[in-house]
Amino acid sequence: MPQPHPPFKPCPCGSGRSYAACCQPFHTGERDAPTPELLMRSRYAAYALADSDYVRRTWHPDTVPSDLDLNDGVKYTGLRIHRAEESEVEFTASMKGPGGQAHRMRERSRFVQWDGRWVYLDAAE
Numbered sequence: 299m300p301q302p303h304p305p306f307k308p309c310p311c312g313s314g315r316s317y318a319a320c321c322q323p324f325h326t327g328e329r330d331a332p333t334p335e336l337l338m339r340s341r342y343a344a345y346a347l348a349d350s351d352y353v354r355r356t357w358h359p360d361t362v363p364s365d366l367d368l369n370d371g372v373k374y375t376g377l378r379i380h381r382a383e384e385s386e387v388e389f390t391a392s393m394k395g396p397g398g399q400a401h402r403m404r405e406r407s408r409f410v411q412w413d414g415r416w417v418y419l420d421a422a423e
């Protein structure tokens with residue numbers, strides 16, 4: 299089999315698609331994520347790539363933290379979407395801390411439309 303060119307680079311969101319065909323156009327600003335689920339995926343991928351600009355600009359201005367450090371030594375190792383509804387996405391994110399310890403975070407994220415596009419609001423209780 300000939301090698302594909304450019305080499306296949308899997309998207310960090312774990313979709314199984316190439317990064318260029320998945321979350322990259324959202325990260326570069328070429329397109330806005332059309333649904334909360336795709337926005338959630340692209341935000342996870344941005345955490346994995348330490349793209350804090352993207353994480354910030356897809357966060358509602360009322361709830362975005364004033365400081366956000368993604369170069370904290372955490373490795374993002376997997377994403378599972380459990381449920382995606384109109385404006386809520388429930389997921390489990392897997393990661394590894396700086397010392398190599400694995401942990402998982404389960405969250406129900408809420409998304410709203412803001413200025414004509416989807417943004418992350420907060421985590422539902």
Ligand SMILES: [Zn+2]
Nearest residue numbers: 309311320321
């Ligand atoms: Zn992706």
